[in-house]
Amino acid sequence: MIELLKLCGFEEREIESELPRVEKAFNKLGITEEDIERGKQRLTRYFDVEFKGVRKALRLCVMEFANGVVAKEVGKKKVLAGFMAPGLDVVGSAAVSKSGEVFSAHHSWAFLLVASRIFNKAVPVLEAAERKWLKAGAVTHCANVKSFLGEFALDLVSKPDLIITSGYACETAPKTLDLLHEFYNIPLCCYDTCQDMDLSEDRYATKRAVDLSAKSIRKLVERIQDIVDFEITDKMLWEVINARGKMRIASGKVRKLVESSDPLPVSSTNDALWACLNTLTMSIEETDEAVDAINTFYEELQERVANGKGVVEKGAPRVLTYCPPNYPDPTPEYVIAQSGIAVVATSFGTSLPEEKLYPLPKTGLKDPYEAMALSRQRTSNNQNLRQRNRMIIEECKRLNVDGVLDRYHIGCRALAGDALLLEEAVKKELGIPVLLMEWENFDPRMYKQGGFERRLDVFKSMMTRKSG
Amino acid sequence: MQEERLAIHLRDRPAQLREAKKNGIKIIGYFPGNYVPEELIYASGAVPLCLVHGGSSQPADAALTVVPHVICPFARAQIGERLLKNPYYSMIDMLVAPITCQHLKKVAEVWEYYGDLEMFKLGIPHQHDNDFELEYFTDRLRALKDRLQTFTGNEITDEKISEAIELYNRMRELLRKISSLRRTSPSPVSALDFVKLNHASFYADPAFMVEVLDSIYQELKDKQPTVKTDVPRILLAGPNIGYGDYTVLELVKAAGGEIVIEEICEGIRYYWNKIESKGDLFKSLARGYLVDRVPCAFMRNSAKKRLDFTLKLIEDFNVSGVIWYELLCCETYDSESYYFAQKMGEQNIPVLILESDYGTSATGQLKTRIEAFIEILKGEIE
Numbered sequence: 001m002i003e004l005l006k007l008c009g010f011e012e013r014e015i016e017s018e019l020p021r022v023e024k025a026f027n028k029l030g031i032t033e034e035d036i037e038r039g040k041q042r043l044t045r046y047f048d049v050e051f052k053g054v055r056k057a058l059r060l061c062v063m064e065f066a067n068g069v070v071a072k073e074v075g076k077k078k079v080l081a082g083f084m085a086p087g088l089d090v091v092g093s094a095a096v097s098k099s100g101e102v103f104s105a106h107h108s109w110a111f112l113l114v115a116s117r118i119f120n121k122a123v124p125v126l127e128a129a130e131r132k133w134l135k136a137g138a139v140t141h142c143a144n145v146k147s148f149l150g151e152f153a154l155d156l157v158s159k160p161d162l163i164i165t166s167g168y169a170c171e172t173a174p175k176t177l178d179l180l181h182e183f184y185n186i187p188l189c190c191y192d193t194c195q196d197m198d199l200s201e202d203r204y205a206t207k208r209a210v211d212l213s214a215k216s217i218r219k220l221v222e223r224i225q226d227i228v229d230f231e232i233t234d235k236m237l238w239e240v241i242n243a244r245g246k247m248r249i250a251s252g253k254v255r256k257l258v259e260s261s262d263p264l265p266v267s268s269t270n271d272a273l274w275a276c277l278n279t280l281t282m283s284i285e286e287t288d289e290a291v292d293a294i295n296t297f298y299e300e301l302q303e304r305v306a307n308g309k310g311v312v313e314k315g316a317p318r319v320l321t322y323c324p325p326n327y328p329d330p331t332p333e334y335v336i337a338q339s340g341i342a343v344v345a346t347s348f349g350t351s352l353p354e355e356k357l358y359p360l361p362k363t364g365l366k367d368p369y370e371a372m373a374l375s376r377q378r379t380s381n382n383q384n385l386r387q388r389n390r391m392i393i394e395e396c397k398r399l400n401v402d403g404v405l406d407r408y409h410i411g412c413r414a415l416a417g418d419a420l421l422l423e424e425a426v427k428k429e430l431g432i433p434v435l436l437m438e439w440e441n442f443d444p445r446m447y448k449q450g451g452f453e454r455r456l457d458v459f460k461s462m463m464t465r466k467s468g
Numbered sequence: 469m470q471e472e473r474l475a476i477h478l479r480d481r482p483a484q485l486r487e488a489k490k491n492g493i494k495i496i497g498y499f500p501g502n503y504v505p506e507e508l509i510y511a512s513g514a515v516p517l518c519l520v521h522g523g524s525s526q527p528a529d530a531a532l533t534v535v536p537h538v539i540c541p542f543a544r545a546q547i548g549e550r551l552l553k554n555p556y557y558s559m560i561d562m563l564v565a566p567i568t569c570q571h572l573k574k575v576a577e578v579w580e581y582y583g584d585l586e587m588f589k590l591g592i593p594h595q596h597d598n599d600f601e602l603e604y605f606t607d608r609l610r611a612l613k614d615r616l617q618t619f620t621g622n623e624i625t626d627e628k629i630s631e632a633i634e635l636y637n638r639m640r641e642l643l644r645k646i647s648s649l650r651r652t653s654p655s656p657v658s659a660l661d662f663v664k665l666n667h668a669s670f671y672a673d674p675a676f677m678v679e680v681l682d683s684i685y686q687e688l689k690d691k692q693p694t695v696k697t698d699v700p701r702i703l704l705a706g707p708n709i710g711y712g713d714y715t716v717l718e719l720v721k722a723a724g725g726e727i728v729i730e731e732i733c734e735g736i737r738y739y740w741n742k743i744e745s746k747g748d749l750f751k752s753l754a755r756g757y758l759v760d761r762v763p764c765a766f767m768r769n770s771a772k773k774r775l776d777f778t779l780k781l782i783e784d785f786n787v788s789g790v791i792w793y794e795l796l797c798c799e800t801y802d803s804e805s806y807y808f809a810q811k812m813g814e815q816n817i818p819v820l821i822l823e824s825d826y827g828t829s830a831t832g833q834l835k836t837r838i839e840a841f842i843e844i845l846k847g848e849i850e
Contacts (some may be wrong), residue, residue, distance in 0.1 A: 194591030
């Protein structure tokens with residue numbers, strides 16, 4: 001266990017103080033000695049743990065996972081649990097920065113990363129959800145939502161005082177939380193917007209949708225204030241937004257470095273870690289630690305680039321992947337790198353240029369609620385299909401990729417629904433191959449390595465032929 | 469007699485609409501779910517047409533070239549009917565797409581993607597506990613009015629909207645009255661006939677439809693049940709009954725059961741409420757279509773509200789069992805089927821959950837399950 005924690009960036013001196021809490025959480029999850037050994041192997045194989053920056057990021061994720069499992073047992077008086085709740089990272093961070101008695105988490109990213117990606121323990125959690133209302137089979141419920149329900153069904157997490165969700169891109173999450181409220185008697189708060197912009201409006205976000213979202217988030221904050229019993233001021237929210245802005249800037253530097261380096265310096269197996277880090281509900285102090293983790297990683301990566309080291313050969317076919325990585329299972333990303341394909345970027349929730357946002361913020365936004373709403377509205381997955389395809393095509397051009405791998409998450413109607421027309425649009429405009437992979441981003445049972453490898457081989461040879 | 473008149477009207481309706489188009493009248497389609505106020509379309513001088521075809525695998529399969537199988541068969545059918553050039557789907561000049569569930573939202577995006585049709589996306593706030601959500605919907609209805617005026621070139625006055633509300637109120641009232649006749653046993657109208665009548669109201673000329681419904685109601689209300697019956701009385705619940713999706717209705721009837729009431733989101737015109745036709749008409753339309761109704765499953769916190777409404781229907785219509793009919797890949801209703809089955813179970817109300825992807829291969833299995841369910845209900849009645 002100590003060795004595993006060291007691989008996850010825990011310093012000698014803090015292991016003593018943190019070990020009981022982490023152990024308690026691992027025990028609750030049923031992690032055995034054998035699992036610890038497997039975890040160590042997976043960490044070494046699938047994460048670049050030789051980078052100090054990666055270890056620092058892992059530490060923050062493990063901490064949030066452990067706190068989420070045992071929050072009430074270790075003295076947290078108020079627990080907020082969000083799911084598919086963008087913006088809660090800011091609001092929750094403001095609450096935990098103000099009071100050590102509050103725990104807030106945006107499940108289930110840290111849970112998935114630790115329980116599944118490190119320990120390969122996703123399946124029992126998914127099966128528990130399938131015994132409830134997210135059944136297995138042709139209906140194809142999202143396994144991400146299943147993992148959230150499964151945590152409750154198996155009593156793996158502290159019972160929250162409020163569960164929070166939004167319906168920005170999903171109906172399964174709000175429905176599941178509605179039923180959690182009905183069956184488990186947990187108070188629920190949903191916040192929403194309307195994605196009703198049509199092509200005639202020719203912009204990336206409408207003021208009306210942002211305003212609706214901002215008002216809805218304000219209601220959420222009022223609800224949280226009632227629970228935590230203190231005020232969450234605009235100033236507190238801005239402090240978090242600004243702190244998290246530093247994370248975005250740091251991540252942007254890493255992204256640019258990866259995109260512009262040949263050979264590709266790092267495998268996309270790490271993507272899930274950075275995505276997870278971005279969703280953690282950290283205090284300001286922890287957010288600074290996250291910034292430090294990313295900056296450390298950036299410096300280490302620069303060194304690797306300078307030494308000409310890469311995870312694939314120089315000149316390997318460059319690929320843009322669409323949709324997030326397979327969360328509980330790092331094998332698919334690992335296999336991509338092994339096949340000699342360079343994943344230079346993952347386009348999901350790509351932020352947009354400013355020029356088509358509704359009235360341009362000339363002097364900067366003053367209302368933190370508007371800022372939170374806008375940051376969500378301006379991402380690619382909130383656009384209409386035609387705009388989304390356009391953005392991905394532009395991204396392909398900018399990155400000069402040889403192909404697109406759309407590993408579409410079949411449990412998500414919004415994402416999966418685009419796949420065929422995205423393929424058509426990219427092929428028509430850019431003439432590059434598109435590999436469509438129908439899979440479940442959160443269910444390791446759906447991944448079949450043999451078939452995946454064969455399809456990657458064909459995909460690679462199509463790209464090589466095209467560029468050669 | 470009235471049924472025959474209606475059948476002739478529906479047979480001639482596409483030709484009639486094509487003729488209207490030639491004379492400059494716009495045909496404006498919209499997706500079902502009862503979130504688009506037809507009153508506004510009607511008041512603009514255009515013809516409102518609810519696109520509600522479903523039940524056939526051919527259009528649903530045709531859409532698989534465009535969207536994957538996880539989009540529900542009804543939503544896929546809305547793409548497929550257009551690809552296959554269904555006359556109604558081909559004649560519309562503009563589409564009002566309510567942004568409801570992810571499936572119909574995707575259909576709107578696909579239609580929009582092809583870019584050959586004027587479209588208005590009508591944002592439906594997925595909850596309405598706060599004033600600002602109702603205000604949002606009200607504002608979007610005003611925006612829809614502006615778009616309709618520009619598109620049709622006709623001014624939409626309050627007077628015209630008020631008249632349209634009254635016309636549609638009358639239609640809803642007559643459907644409610646006819647439906648309510650099914651409280652008696654045996655029902656004077658079968659579920660199949662009622663659903664077909666309801667579907668006809670989406671395509672027929674509304675004034676003509678009101679006239680037909682009124683005559684049918686007059687005929688039925690005096691028709692006293694002659695024989696007492698112990699046929700199991702069933703409530704049909706679920707997301708959707710498309711125009712043509714009649715297999716379950718037919719199988720229940722053939723198996724000796726009687727569906728006496730439906731609690732369906734899409735495909736059945738919502739007829740339980742009236743819209744206020746005076747005062748601020750946009751506010752009353754917004755209230756009527758968003759607030760004063762039973763919410764569909766995509767709405768937030770909707771499960772309990774619909775369960776309570778369903779339990780009330782079970783009591784009012786003296787129902788002995790529930791058939792939950794859902795379409796494959798409809799994730800919200802599938803989740804709720806568990807909740808409903810649990811809650812009904814607590815009250816000893818038998819529930820049969822059926823799924824369909826519109827394929828005919830599963831009909832045999834559906835038949836067996838429905839027959840077995842009805843046998844169980846009969847056993848309980850005895």
